[in-house]
Every structure is written in C-alpha cells, then in structure tokens.
Amino acid sequence: MAGVEGRVIAVTGAGGGLGREYALLLARSGAKVIVNDLGGARDGSGRGNTAADTVVAQIRDTGGEAVANYDSVATREGGAAVVQTALDTFGRIDGVVANAGILRDRTFHKMPAADWDAVLRVHLDGAFHVIRPAFPHLRDQRHGRIVVVTSTSGIYGNFGQANYAAAKSGLIGLIRTLAIEGRRHNILANAIAPLAATRMTEDIASAEVLEKLPPAHVAPVVGYLLTDESTETGSVLVAAGGNVHRVAQFQTRGVTFPEVPTIDQVAHRWREIVDLDGALPGTSPLA
Structure with missing residues (x-):
C-alpha cells in the first residue's frame, strides 16, 4: 500500500472542527474512516448522531468509505466500541487519531474536581480507551499509525487551562512511550499540536487571528503521519496557519x-x- 489508501483509520471527535478535516482528507486519500463523535457541546454535555452522520454522508457522497460511531471515548466500553466498529465494518484497524476533546476552562484556584476529571477523562483517558484495544491488532499485523492531538497549552501551559494542559501534556508522554514499545512492530506514534479556528478556539483568540488559522492547514500533517511512508515516531509537531515545526x-x-x-x-x-x-x-x- 501507499499513503493511507486502503487503510482503516478511526478518528475520534470527527463530527466537526479539526476532526472533521482529518476524516475528510483521509477519506479523499483512500482511507476507510471510522467517524467517531458523541455529538455533544464543547463542554462535553449532551449528545446526538447528527455530527458524525453528516461527515459520513459527505465522505460517501464523494465516493469515499466511512462509518459513524457515536460512543463516548471517556469510557473503556466506548473506546473499545470505536475499534470494534472498525473490525466489524472493515475487518481491521490500521490507525487511530485521538482527537476528541472538551473544554472546561477556569483558573486553578476556582477549578472544581468535576471539571478536572471530565477533561482528563475525554482527552487523556479517551486516547487510552481507543488506542489500547487497537494496539494488539497493530502489533499482530506489524503495522500501525497513531496520532494524538496535544496542544501548545500542554507544551507551554496556558492561563485558565490547568486541566486541559495536564491532559495534553500527558498525551505527549503517552506517544513517547508508545513510540519506544511500538518501534519493532512498525507502530509509529506522534503528537500534533494544532492551532486552528474551531469552536474550541472561537472565544480564545480574536477573529483577526482565527482568520489566519484555517483547520485545513493542519489536516495534511496528520495525514502524512498516518501514511505507510512516514518514518517519524515519538515526535511533537505544531501546525498553525501553514507553519509546521517540531518541538523537542x-x-x-x-x-x-x-x-x-x-x-x-x-x-x-x-x-x-x-x-x-x-x-x-x-x-x-x-x-
């Protein structure tokens, strides 16, 4: 195989924003995509099928292959169901993009434990809940690509985001270890820290700044890290407004x-x- 053609890739939180861009690009490039999205609000409340179904319809309308999954990655059962959807529909799993996330920003001295727990459950635990059931399949077939979505908040910190930054920093430690453990099995693991105009950033940066950060700029970097040709592993890449750089x-x-x-x-x-x-x-x- 070449690129991602024929590969089965699960993208969590793919009903909108960056996740949607990843799913659409992967499908256009020949991948079979599991479009996971709980369909909730930015803070994780609520749920619905519309977001995931809309992306799947867009992919199918252009001749691509995709299936929706509506499970919450915040639970072990939900994460396992994402992988099982791939196995049941396409017979295999080749890659995971752990993108699902929520925001509950508050200064640390005012942060309730519930907001801390909720954010870590979706971002950090959510990545584990999907990658862990996929990993044995990747090992058995001696091929796998993993991309987790971290953040510059997780690299440098950010005011009012102690929970988010801690979760995103934890993901960096996760991929560094997966890169070590996966190396001899041809499993590569990397992290992307995107800066883009989505509902997650709509009130964090000015409209003028967000205008320069279209989500489409980030997707090709994620796409490359999932290709058969990529040899990068254990790295953290920042992608924003056309600029891509590695942080070490x-x-x-x-x-x-x-x-x-x-x-x-x-x-x-x-x-x-x-x-x-x-x-x-x-x-x-x-x-």
Whole structure:
C-alpha cells in the first residue's frame, strides 16, 4: 500500500472542527474512516448522531468509505466500541487519531474536581480507551499509525487551562512511550499540536487571528503521519496557519556533585545547572 489508501483509520471527535478535516482528507486519500463523535457541546454535555452522520454522508457522497460511531471515548466500553466498529465494518484497524476533546476552562484556584476529571477523562483517558484495544491488532499485523492531538497549552501551559494542559501534556508522554514499545512492530506514534479556528478556539483568540488559522492547514500533517511512508515516531509537531515545526526537549550540560550537596552548594551552582548554552537533545536516564 501507499499513503493511507486502503487503510482503516478511526478518528475520534470527527463530527466537526479539526476532526472533521482529518476524516475528510483521509477519506479523499483512500482511507476507510471510522467517524467517531458523541455529538455533544464543547463542554462535553449532551449528545446526538447528527455530527458524525453528516461527515459520513459527505465522505460517501464523494465516493469515499466511512462509518459513524457515536460512543463516548471517556469510557473503556466506548473506546473499545470505536475499534470494534472498525473490525466489524472493515475487518481491521490500521490507525487511530485521538482527537476528541472538551473544554472546561477556569483558573486553578476556582477549578472544581468535576471539571478536572471530565477533561482528563475525554482527552487523556479517551486516547487510552481507543488506542489500547487497537494496539494488539497493530502489533499482530506489524503495522500501525497513531496520532494524538496535544496542544501548545500542554507544551507551554496556558492561563485558565490547568486541566486541559495536564491532559495534553500527558498525551505527549503517552506517544513517547508508545513510540519506544511500538518501534519493532512498525507502530509509529506522534503528537500534533494544532492551532486552528474551531469552536474550541472561537472565544480564545480574536477573529483577526482565527482568520489566519484555517483547520485545513493542519489536516495534511496528520495525514502524512498516518501514511505507510512516514518514518517519524515519538515526535511533537505544531501546525498553525501553514507553519509546521517540531518541538523537542533539551537538557543542559548540568552539574555533577561528587557528594550529596548542601542547599547552599546547589544554590551556588544554580546558574550552571539551568544554563541552556550548549544544551543537547534530552535523553532518558533509563534508556
């Protein structure tokens, strides 16, 4: 196979916004798409079939292959049902785009536990709930592509988004580990941090800024990461308004203390510890 042609790819939260763009592009490129969407509001409330059904109809009207799934990825059963829909309809699963998400923004000192839990359940747990049942199939066929949707909030932080940032940062740790575990099975895992004009960002940036961030700019990057030709794995890519760049971690040269230091000794050498001059790509001390 070449590109994504003939591949079966599940896209969560594909009833609108960026997820819809991913699903439509993948279908135009020859993939068979599971269009998952709960059909709820931006904060996760409510549900309905219209969003997913509309995208499936658009794909089929242009000669593509797609099937709708309305399960919530916030539960293990819902995530498993997304994968099962792929198996029941197309007989296999080749890729997952963990895109489903909600927003419940609030400053940390005012954030109720319910808002923390709800956001992590959809973004972080939701990715696990779909990827975990897909993973054995990807291993058995020695081929798989995984893309999780992170955020610049998860990379850099953002005011009023402690829950969202924590979930999105967790997804980066997830794909880095999946990249390590999946390497010998030809399973590649990456993260995309998109900036685009969708209902998730409609009141976060000005209309002037959002005008420069059409969702269509992001989809080809996600599409490439799902292709047979892609060899990228364990990477975080930011895509916004036509600009695409990779974000990586670096480590300073640091300081080695021959004996357990005192607080004053650490303080004395603090500038050396944090000095980024000559920093190198970060590596795990356990690698």
